[in-house]
Amino acid sequence: MKGLIGKKVGMTQVFSADGNAIPVTVIDVSTCEVVGKRTQATDEYTAVVLGIEDAKEKHLTKAQIGSFKKAGAKAKRILKEFRVSEADLATFNVGDAVKPENFFKVGELVDVQGVTKGRGYQGVMKRWNFRGFGQTHGTHEYRRHPGAIGQRKTPGRVYPNKKLPGHYGVEKVSMTNLTVVEIIAEKNLILVQGAVPGHNDGLVVVKPAIKSAMRAAHKAKK
């Protein structure tokens, strides 16, 4: 499974060839490089290690600096492994920059994973889309409340995972089946249709769409 790490730049609007306006998120992969490999011989599985954002040596431990030096790659702040087949692994060279055009094609579906914006401590209406109560008709200090949270003496407790107020946001979320609208090779940008989790400058992981791939495989079986 090929995938890459990118940075969410922000959203804008572009026109398709037939003149439709498409909302897109721009993902920048220009600082993404191959920093290592996991091979069957040494690690008993095969994966490629990608890194993004250059790291200063003073921010790394000696062990980290050593591992980057040994691999012959630039030090990166954020690393991520992507499992690939042995044949695919051979196409990667440590130290190479990641080229988006080698990973995805225009029109392909991708999944984009990111960490959502933090929203702090939120009530049930924002956090769980509860309906709340009427704003009028005598509602007394109970407009945005959760309502009843359980039964009576039996069971005498609140069920686990009950939807209640609490911290909302800063969760890992994947947007699935987003279309790749454009790949700008000269600037290492990927344009995907629609919104992507997280704030601008946030890190995102772009992978081929797993659900549509599974669906296609299922259809082919039939």
Next chain:
Amino acid sequence: MRSSAIEFVEARHLRKDVVDFRSGDTVRVWWKVKEGDKERSQAFEGVVIRKTRGTTDASFTVRKMSFGVGVERIFPLHSPRWEQIEVVNRGDVRRNRLFYLRTLRGKAARLDLIDENAEAAVAEQKKA
């Protein structure tokens, strides 16, 4: 602040042949229409009653009277779908959003026109 990457992306989608016009001007927009597999251009002529700023999302609204019924159409300024925007004449207005035209009919809904030749003459006189 807009990021340079976003500006780069948008620049690829901006049309460079956008003519200069503003609210109050009467324009003729030649809009490409697909009929089956044929394509032709259809004119929509009227007064610009709103122009929104922006990059790829900039748009303008054209209002015309069609058989006594007011018709408004919003065009994306940088859409590849218009073939040509002609400025028919320039209107003398003091605001960008001319929504007050919606309540006016007939003679009252006319705008004063800017005589460009006269303006050019004045400018020349000033120079001299």
